[in-house]
Amino acid sequence: MGILNFIYVKLSNQMQKRVILCFTFLLFFSQWTYADDDAEKLRQDLLELERFANPFVQIFQKVSSLVGPSVVSIVAEHSPETVSDPHDILPSPFFPPQKKEDNQSNQRKPSFGSGIIIKKSGFILTNFHVINGFENGRITVILHDSRKYDAVIFGKDPNSDLAVLKIDGENLREAHMGDPKRVKVGDWVIAIGNPFGYSQTVSAGIVSAIGRTNVTPLAKPFAYEDFIQTDAAINPGNSGGPLVNLRGEIIGVNSAIATRTGGFQGVGFAISAEIAATVMIDLIEKGHVIRGYLGVGIQNINENLASYLDMQSKDEVLKRFKLDSDSGAFISEVWRDTPASIGGVLPGDVIIQFGERKVSNIGDLKKAIRASAVDSLVPLIVLRNKDAKPLVVKIEQQPDSMSGKTFVSIKMFSELPSFYTGLTVGDITSEKAEGEDAEKINGVIVEQVEKDSPGERAGIVPGDIILKVGTKNVNTKKEFQAAVHEALAENTNISLFIKTKGYATLK
Incomplete structure (x- = not known):
């Protein structure tokens, strides 16, 4: 029997209660002291x-x-x-925001x-x-x-x-x-x-x-x-x-x-x-x-660009334009009489270097143009048909009428690029065929002609049906787009064969 049990047996009931209370107090006091010491240590830490x-x-x-x-x-x-x-x-x-209330005017x-x-x-x-x-x-x-x-x-x-x-x-x-x-x-x-x-x-x-x-x-x-x-x-x-x-x-x-x-x-x-x-x-x-001005529409090479070009995927874009990677800024449009057009930049080119700056995406190109002085000559490198082609552009001051349009396309992304012709074309649907069987009509239909564009100067008007670009038949907007791109890579003029009108030359 331990000493506590021994004491407990020998002591009176009153003394037993006092001993139990004493030990309980000692136990509580020791725990409180420990907790207080722990808190004090944390404070010091x-x-x-x-x-x-x-x-x-x-x-x-x-x-x-x-x-x-x-x-x-x-x-x-x-x-x-x-x-x-x-x-x-x-x-x-x-x-x-300002909340509308009565009698505020x-x-x-x-x-x-x-x-x-x-x-x-x-x-x-x-x-x-x-x-x-x-x-x-x-x-x-x-x-x-x-x-x-x-x-x-x-x-x-x-x-x-x-x-x-x-x-x-x-x-x-x-x-x-x-x-x-x-x-x-x-x-x-x-x-x-x-x-x-x-x-x-x-x-x-x-x-x-x-x-x-x-x-x-x-x-x-x-x-x-x-x-x-x-x-x-x-x-x-x-x-x-x-x-x-x-x-x-x-x-x-x-x-x-x-x-x-x-x-x-x-x-x-x-x-x-x-x-x-x-x-x-x-x-x-x-x-x-005062901002520098290049005069192009640009996009990153991604799935959005594929949709913009009416292609199935980014991989199709890479294959079509003979690109090894999606690095660079894709030129979706070149506007007439701008530094880009004068310098020889073409739709479908991919800018990979602007001055001393490497261009991996459109953000890089934006910063490079923003840092360029007006009237400065800037060398750039574009990928065209898999070849790296050096060009030189003279940066001009951005026209007030085109404020903010230096870095993006004028057109909405859902529209097809006019590719230097001033023309926007579409596939021929039943609605556009005006009662005829759309499946039996060849060519693409002209939906829009930009004012004072090569297309307008050639006498092309909305509703005209284009059958050929040069000697190539075109039956979809995708084929038209590809044919124009190929023609621009080799010639300064483009000949289009218009149904009921014959050939029209765009200069």
């Missing part, structure tokens, strides 16, 4: 770890203190006499955004969509210290979704642009702005991706896109504010979010500093953006 984390935390604090004074809040209001209905202004997917309906002081003289960079529609209203800029200034729109560029405002202010802190080439996926970043009207809001995250395109579904199809994707919180009102690296440098202009709820869901986008810096300099120095 955290204090030690905090000592190592402090430098990292201080980076965020110092970056916020450095850049914060360069970030402004923007309030845009309609003048009462210019507002008939707030819904007259196309709502932006990145800007707080004579009230100012403010919208909120952010901006970046880029010059001590009072120039402020923001998004175009922040001030779009408020040109005749009032735009107020509020600094970090609550000073307020009326702003004027100094310049705007819808194609890049950027604008520059001007205020007459003093003691302004100028932000500094970072090197976009140093931005890497995984970099820590900070977003500063005015979400939902809460000024000087700071959020942090990382660079999730770079070089994003097709971000703005409501934007023009020829918009200039080069976005940094981040998980730093961006919400309506952040538009126009900076995305900052841990050196306190601006690497992007916060512009858009991908969301199903209208709020932030972890996917935000900022216009890269590479585009922002170029655009803001042009707007400040010239009042508008």
Whole structure:
């Protein structure tokens, strides 16, 4: 029998209760002491770890203190006499929408955004969509210290979704642009702005991706896109504010979010500093953006291109154009009297090098053209019938009438390319056969003729039926397309045999 059992037997009932209570207390006290010691150890561990984390935390604090004074809040209001209905202004997917209420027409309906002081003289960079529609209203800029200034729109560029405002202010802190080439996926970043009207809001995250395109579904199809994707919180009102690296440098202009709820869901986008810096300099120095111009429609070599060319797959595209890989920018159209046409670029060519830059996709070509000076001679290499062909093009200034169309096709992707003829053709269907048996009609039907094109000058009109390209019979739009491409590779003129008209020569 153990000592405890021995004591328990010999002691009185009253003493037994006292002994049990004593041991219970000792047991509880020992457990409480152990738990308290464990918590204290954890506190000490955290204090030690905090000592190592402090430098990292201080980076965020110092970056916020450095850049914060360069970030402004923007309030845009309609003048009462210019507002008939707030819904007259196309709502932006990145800007707080205006809700329709009764008796609003004579009230100012403010919208909120952010901006970046880029010059001590009072120039402020923001998004175009922040001030779009408020040109005749009032735009107020509020600094970090609550000073307020009326702003004027100094310049705007819808194609890049950027604008520059001007205020007459003093003691302004100028932000500094970072090197976009140093931005890497995984970099820590900070977003500063005015979400939902809460000024000087700071959020942090990382660079999730770079070089994003097709971000703005409501934007023009020829918009200039080069976005940094981040998980730093961006919400309506952040538009126009900076995305900052841990050196306190601006690497992007916060512009858009991908969301199903209208709020932030972890996917935000900022216009890269590479585009922002170029655009803001042009707007400040010239009042508008001067862009280089090549005059082509381009696409990546993928399944979408196969569909565009009415082919079954990407592999068919590669085989048809004698390509070994899908690398490069495919030329789907060449516009007449442009640097590309003058320089000898043909539809079906694949640009693999532009100047000193290798071209793996259309994004590479966009950047290369964007970096080229107007009137400069640029050597390029195209793949044509499996051969690498050197060419030289002279970059021209983009015409105002074609603003934004440097890098993409004028036509919708669902349409067939006109391939230098100015003609769009289609297969002959029962509806187009006008009562005749479509299966017995050879050729392709002309659906559209571009004004002042080679096709129009040759007298071709919609409804004409093309039977031959040169001496080759064509019975489908795919065959027409292939025959024109082959003819262009060997000749400067194309002869088409038109039903009831005979041969017509396109020059």
